[in-house]
Amino acid sequence: MSQNFRLKNIGLINRDKKISFKFNGKSYFGYEGDTIASALLANGVHLIGRSFKYHRPRGFFGSGVDEPYAIVQLYRNGESVANIKTTEQELFEGLEATSVNCWPNVNFDIGAINNFLKIFLPAGFYYKTFMWPKSFWHKVYEPFIRKAAGFGVASTKHDKERYEHKYEYCDLLVAGSGPSGLASTYAAAKNGARVILAEDKPRFGGTLLTSEVNIGNQTGKEWAESIIAELKEMPNVIIKNRSQVFGYYDHNMLVMSERISDHLPKTKKYSPKERLWYIRAKEVIISSGSIERPLIFGNNDTPGVILSSAAKEYLKVYGVLVGKKPLIFTNNDSGYETAVEFKKNGVDPVILDTRKNPKSEIINEAKNLDIDIKFSYVVVAAKGYKKVRSAEIAKISEDKKELSIIENINCDCICVSGFWTPTIHLASQSGNKTKFNKDIDAFVPGQSKQEETTVGSANGIFTLEETLKNSFDMGYELSKKITKNDNKISVPSVVEKKSTEHDKFWCVPLPKGKNYKRFLDFQNDVAVSDVEIALKEGYRSIEHVKRYTTLGMATDQGKTSNLNGLQLVSNIENKIVPEIGHTTFRPPYTPVTIGAIVGREVGKHSKPTRKSPIHKWHNESNAVFVDAGVWVRPRYYKQGNETLFEGSKREATNVRKNVGVCDVTTLGKIDIKGPDAAELLNRVYTNAWLKLPVGKARYGVMLREDGIVMDDGTTTRISENHYHMTTTTAQAANVLSHLEYYIQVVWPELNVNVVSTTEQWAGAAIAGPNSRKLLQKLFPNLDVSNEGLPFMGYTEGNLFGIFARIFRISFSGELAYEVNVGSDNGNFMWKKIIEIGKEFEIQPYGTEALSTLRIEMGHVAGSELDGRTIPYDNSLEGLVSKKKDFIGKRSLNRKAFTVEDRQKVVGVVPIDKKTSIPEGSHLVKDANAKLPNPKLGYISASCWSVEHDNPFSLAILRDGKNMIGQKLFALSPLKNKSIAVEIVSSHYVDPKGERVRS
Amino acid sequence: MLHIKCPHCGMRSQNEFAYGGDASVKRPELNKEISDLEWDNFVYLRKSLRGKHLELWQHISGCRQWFKVQRDTATHEIFKTLKANEDI
Numbered sequence A: 001m002s003q004n005f006r007l008k009n010i011g012l013i014n015r016d017k018k019i020s021f022k023f024n025g026k027s028y029f030g031y032e033g034d035t036i037a038s039a040l041l042a043n044g045v046h047l048i049g050r051s052f053k054y055h056r057p058r059g060f061f062g063s064g065v066d067e068p069y070a071i072v073q074l075y076r077n078g079e080s081v082a083n084i085k086t087t088e089q090e091l092f093e094g095l096e097a098t099s100v101n102c103w104p105n106v107n108f109d110i111g112a113i114n115n116f117l118k119i120f121l122p123a124g125f126y127y128k129t130f131m132w133p134k135s136f137w138h139k140v141y142e143p144f145i146r147k148a149a150g151f152g153v154a155s156t157k158h159d160k161e162r163y164e165h166k167y168e169y170c171d172l173l174v175a176g177s178g179p180s181g182l183a184s185t186y187a188a189a190k191n192g193a194r195v196i197l198a199e200d201k202p203r204f205g206g207t208l209l210t211s212e213v214n215i216g217n218q219t220g221k222e223w224a225e226s227i228i229a230e231l232k233e234m235p236n237v238i239i240k241n242r243s244q245v246f247g248y249y250d251h252n253m254l255v256m257s258e259r260i261s262d263h264l265p266k267t268k269k270y271s272p273k274e275r276l277w278y279i280r281a282k283e284v285i286i287s288s289g290s291i292e293r294p295l296i297f298g299n300n301d302t303p304g305v306i307l308s309s310a311a312k313e314y315l316k317v318y319g320v321l322v323g324k325k326p327l328i329f330t331n332n333d334s335g336y337e338t339a340v341e342f343k344k345n346g347v348d349p350v351i352l353d354t355r356k357n358p359k360s361e362i363i364n365e366a367k368n369l370d371i372d373i374k375f376s377y378v379v380v381a382a383k384g385y386k387k388v389r390s391a392e393i394a395k396i397s398e399d400k401k402e403l404s405i406i407e408n409i410n411c412d413c414i415c416v417s418g419f420w421t422p423t424i425h426l427a428s429q430s431g432n433k434t435k436f437n438k439d440i441d442a443f444v445p446g447q448s449k450q451e452e453t454t455v456g457s458a459n460g461i462f463t464l465e466e467t468l469k470n471s472f473d474m475g476y477e478l479s480k481k482i483t484k485n486d487n488k489i490s491v492p493s494v495v496e497k498k499s500t501e502h503d504k505f506w507c508v509p510l511p512k513g514k515n516y517k518r519f520l521d522f523q524n525d526v527a528v529s530d531v532e533i534a535l536k537e538g539y540r541s542i543e544h545v546k547r548y549t550t551l552g553m554a555t556d557q558g559k560t561s562n563l564n565g566l567q568l569v570s571n572i573e574n575k576i577v578p579e580i581g582h583t584t585f586r587p588p589y590t591p592v593t594i595g596a597i598v599g600r601e602v603g604k605h606s607k608p609t610r611k612s613p614i615h616k617w618h619n620e621s622n623a624v625f626v627d628a629g630v631w632v633r634p635r636y637y638k639q640g641n642e643t644l645f646e647g648s649k650r651e652a653t654n655v656r657k658n659v660g661v662c663d664v665t666t667l668g669k670i671d672i673k674g675p676d677a678a679e680l681l682n683r684v685y686t687n688a689w690l691k692l693p694v695g696k697a698r699y700g701v702m703l704r705e706d707g708i709v710m711d712d713g714t715t716t717r718i719s720e721n722h723y724h725m726t727t728t729t730a731q732a733a734n735v736l737s738h739l740e741y742y743i744q745v746v747w748p749e750l751n752v753n754v755v756s757t758t759e760q761w762a763g764a765a766i767a768g769p770n771s772r773k774l775l776q777k778l779f780p781n782l783d784v785s786n787e788g789l790p791f792m793g794y795t796e797g798n799l800f801g802i803f804a805r806i807f808r809i810s811f812s813g814e815l816a817y818e819v820n821v822g823s824d825n826g827n828f829m830w831k832k833i834i835e836i837g838k839e840f841e842i843q844p845y846g847t848e849a850l851s852t853l854r855i856e857m858g859h860v861a862g863s864e865l866d867g868r869t870i871p872y873d874n875s876l877e878g879l880v881s882k883k884k885d886f887i888g889k890r891s892l893n894r895k896a897f898t899v900e901d902r903q904k905v906v907g908v909v910p911i912d913k914k915t916s917i918p919e920g921s922h923l924v925k926d927a928n929a930k931l932p933n934p935k936l937g938y939i940s941a942s943c944w945s946v947e948h949d950n951p952f953s954l955a956i957l958r959d960g961k962n963m964i965g966q967k968l969f970a971l972s973p974l975k976n977k978s979i980a981v982e983i984v985s986s987h988y989v990d991p992k993g994e995r996v997r998s
Numbered sequence B: 001m002l003h004i005k006c007p008h009c010g011m012r013s014q015n016e017f018a019y020g021g022d023a024s025v026k027r028p029e030l031n032k033e034i035s036d037l038e039w040d041n042f043v044y045l046r047k048s049l050r051g052k053h054l055e056l057w058q059h060i061s062g063c064r065q066w067f068k069v070q071r072d073t074a075t076h077e078i079f080k081t082l083k084a085n086e087d088i
């Protein structure tokens, strides 16, 4: 298609580089430096989508982040992205975009029937209509809303792109590179401050790119370019374009999203798609500018109605005419600047000014250019469905209530200017108490809460001269405070046209007998009449009005609609705007991709992966791995086509019959040293520790102060003042913090210290009747007899030249040892054990067999010590000292903990000796009782007992002590199972504990 | 994200720290007879106040020291940080 609306000699685009792209399947071309919006407008395309509620035709309204309509589904490099603003998205070769909110296509949209039924879709429509009957919600209403509403479609594919996070510190962060941002950055940088300057758009300079002003002896644009060129060379300055500072958080932490690759056909190798910057700034300058406000009139959402500033930007930056017969509708001088630009480029505009007789330089210029200006005139309604064809205009009375001389005027676009709204989001997010400025009918920042200063039009200052002076001063003052330097730059002289006062009038009344829709929120289709209904129905708080009407709740967060909504409420309520107050500004200022927020923490990088030093051997030996907290552990070592059930059964049986070896490196290990080490253990554990001899280990249970079991494990006295504590894999970090808390905060008088040694030692548990014979071969010079190394004994040995710690402890209920060597030698140790163990029929076993062994011998673990049980519940009451005090002891007196029928761990066997009981099943007396069926307990862990060759489970059961021999039912509604069971002792294997002592 | 001054290491971001609750709570002495109410207050009852709050934090990804922070719970302003054995 030809570019009928592109001018020849104006704009900042690169005409040497043509770029072809597709919109709704049709091919177009634009130039490098175009956005989708400017390229489509150059091709005369104004119809971009359909509106949210009424499916009315939608065009372009803005030229940047404020755009409420022109949202598309974007296709880039095989990926699809939803809700892309065409006014922000730069063109790249091969770009494809499609309209959203329309079916079957943008020109013929079935949903547009809503438009003709709009009498049925007033404010609160969703609340009122989709309420009853309740059963309809699920089947009828929700699917309907989902199909009819919403914008783009989120991709369900895995995102192959890479996103990065970056942390940065600086003296000064400047958000926005318009005149105020450039001036303050320059002044601060010249004074030695470390400055970050962030610009949302691809081009630096903000309004200097489109204004007819002079700074010093340069045009505004030239000045901006020279400042940027100089800043780029300064080592203390980071300047970033395509970077939006979207959130202002506590302690001067700001977050910025940098779109590194979104303007390219595909992301470059070794480059991320987007980067999220966490910036801790000593001072922040907010130079985020202002956004033009719409004027409200009938059908003001018709494609072709556009902000006057946007029309000017399309013209001056992109060389694009938004129309060839423009109507400018303004209540202030800004509209004249746009009119003058049209005129200079050979297009004759008509200006409708709501003011009666304003006088200023720019108005004179327009008059001198012979531009047709009608004062005290308004647009009553736009005419045309998919594009503006004409406008109904009228003279308005002085009190702005009466319309007269209503007539039609031909035009192909209506450029509106309702004055300016400062962009105060960042200031407000920082906690700044914003205030209403009556002179500009808008909120501006007030008292700062954090180290933030707002300058330029974001602060309600609309003359360039004052903006520059103020911004140079601020850059200098703030940098001086930090750097103590005193290098002040003189403020350049400014030539600009002075403007006169704006008109407070912004909403055109309806002519008699007409009910044109006048839209406030263009993205959510909220009209003046919706707000009127909300107020009529009794909504008063602006927060309630917002939610009831959805005003300002769309993805543009009401950038063009909030203030007009407030004005309307204040008009109807006869209050002034500050009494109404504005709704809360919440980050992000503009949408941020989930990818950027998540960064690199996806898939296997979402948490650290910890592997034991023996991991490689496990992998080569066909181990099937399982996540155990952050560790990766072998679940079983697969032989042939073995299932988990078969493999773990084989491994556990071999432990009971011969000998097995298990990698227990992951157990938490804490070194405890100092003269008061024993005293610490005595206070932390429930049992007595003061008399444990050197060379002995002891099992211990520790509680929280509320009496609940926190963790268990063995601790060994290595030497006089040196202990080695083990914790469960899961609780290792918590136990360390727990000990540190008591040592540092509660009992600082104790002379003892703790340090984690989990990573320092590799551990192998050798368990089974053959384990002593194997140990003897591993340590030929050591006395490992039952007398030499008794149960719970400790010794040190030499494993083929390597120092080893040997503990005679057992988790499996068998005769067992645990050998520890330095992590670097873990692999060596493991290979030696496997090699020498061959003659004793050794097999490695994984966590599944480990569980089986501990469950059938009734050894409680994480599934019983689940943060809800006390020692008694786990049959550990024998380990609770009556003589000494310890952490959590006082809580054990609690009534609920001492009741007669207190829950206790029991064993559970299915009567049929065949059906495995799902973990989490409920134990009940009567399987067929009426619901809710009283629950007596729950299954905490299940296994296939290799000793008895039938299923066996552990359960926490009310009055467990007196329930042995009872017949109950295990119900698992999730698995739809009801199993008749018998309650037995939790010690299903070797109840007297003879094997471990053999 | 808060910016917290560890009394041992200096200014660090919040993600290096773990919150540890009210620093004004004192654990009853060991082996001391106390009422159920007193023990209950110690274990369960905490003020959820708005305003200045003295609390414990631990520099878990740093020096691992527990220390005290005086912070405004509404504004997050941090007035002072102290070593565990220092009093405000």
Ligand SMILES: [Zn+2]
Pocket: B006, B007, B008, B009, B010, B059, B062, B063, B064, B065
């Ligand atoms: Zn520290």
